[in-house]
Amino acid sequence: MLETGIRLHGTALEEEDFKTHRVFYTTDIPKLQYAWDCGVAMGHYLKGLKQGKLLGTYCKKCKRTVIPPRVFCELCFRNMDKWVELKDTGIVNTFSICYVTWDMKKLIYPEIPAVIEIDGASKGKGILHLLAEVDPKQVKLGMKVKAVWKPKSEREGSILDIKYFKPI
């Protein structure tokens, strides 16, 4: 209770009260649209994906090859030295098995997001994608996997140009 004399009292509400408009509320559907400039690093990366290539960048000072690429090294704070084309294979660094959708509906086939350390990149550097063509129970850390690409004609310079990674 506020000292001004206005009483703030509570009333328990049921979902029915909202459905029947016994309580006042306003709804709002956001119209928030963005078109992000991908810049040099992401621009090259996406162009590479369209061509069926995985591109990383190399810092000779830190002796690191990173993917996704960046044009500057966040550790020694200078420009990266060169672009490096990497293989489309790697190993599973970590994964999760998702049995529900983002709005908590049960999935018939679980989704398996994983971080895949790409062959040729430095230890721990890889890309986040999905695993498929695999029994979720068989997925292990360190498992060797390979990218499954969309047909060339369907690629559009997107991370989805890779459909998923599958065991090899």
Add this chain to the structure above:
Amino acid sequence: MNQNVAIIGIGYTVPKPKTPEVSYKEMTYLAAQMAYKEAKISPKEVESFVTAAEDLHEGTSIFDEYTPDQLGAVQKPMHTVSGDGIQGIIAAALQIMTGAFDLIVVEGHSKASNIVTPTYVLNYALDPVINRPLNINPHYIAGLEMRAYMQDSKTSEEDVANVVAHNLTRAALNKLAPYGAKISPKKVLSSEPLFEPIRKLHMPQTSDAAYVVVLASERIAKKKVKPVWISGMSFCSDSPTLETRDWTTSISTQIAAEKAYQQAGIKNPAAEIDVFEIDDSFGYKQLQHLEALKVYEKGKAKNIFENGDKQKLSTRVNPSGGTLGVGWMHEATGLHKVLEVVSQLKGKKGKAQIKKAKVGLAQAWRGLPTTTCAVVILKNQK
């Protein structure tokens, strides 16, 4: 102030309407490299970082998670000020004033061109229950304020048109102002009415740019070349309610300025401050802010262009061309004003240089529909 704080480096990218060639990270990296080079520091020496950003302007929530890489701030303290960059500078200076830090970096940038639905984003700043349902382009709020201000201060549409024409014309001399153009007050008055009394040429256009500012304690700053000292600073928010706010006066600027003047020992701002870079959005804001800053008495800012401008205020206020000339850059808007003042105090402004500028003031407004303003007073000598 109990601990002196100085700006020892400031880096930027040139404001442009669009910047498809770089990502916001790459743009900020370029500004950071420039700032660290000027300050002669490595980011490894920096103890704490501040970013001025609003998630809805970035399209990414918890945005400061994405700022360390491009600043060399990996594994360092980093926090967001969701307000104008001058508020970010003040937050950083306060950290130094605690005595716990010597070197702090502030970052602010604009990728305004990447917001596809800016008016809808702006609408999200309005009260969702009692204002948004009216479903009108929220720029009308500037129309409400301009009308109330003009009535109260007996300022005419011609007076406001003079500000717009003057600033856009001066912006043409500023390499950092993409919207510079020789425009007559008559052209402003005949431009399309949009949110009357707001017309098309009153509207600030947006720019993209990044700013990185290095702040240091006296201990570090006194060893650097041409440090610019903060001698007063404050920010303030009035009540935001559209239905009950004071439409005639920028009370937040007035209160922030009073405190900053007190800290800087300034009694007569028009005489003691050489250069002012202040918010001039929609034209009338420059007049309203000049009065709140006590450069003019209430209702007298319109006299800035009258014959006998003995104090040459029409030259010393917004030599950059202001926000109208440089562009609205969301949280980075005030950082551009700081850059302009710092450049003036270092004598680096070329054709737009104010001779012998020693003391400068940067003031920022957080934009529609806010009643938040920040003021910082800078000096090239302690």
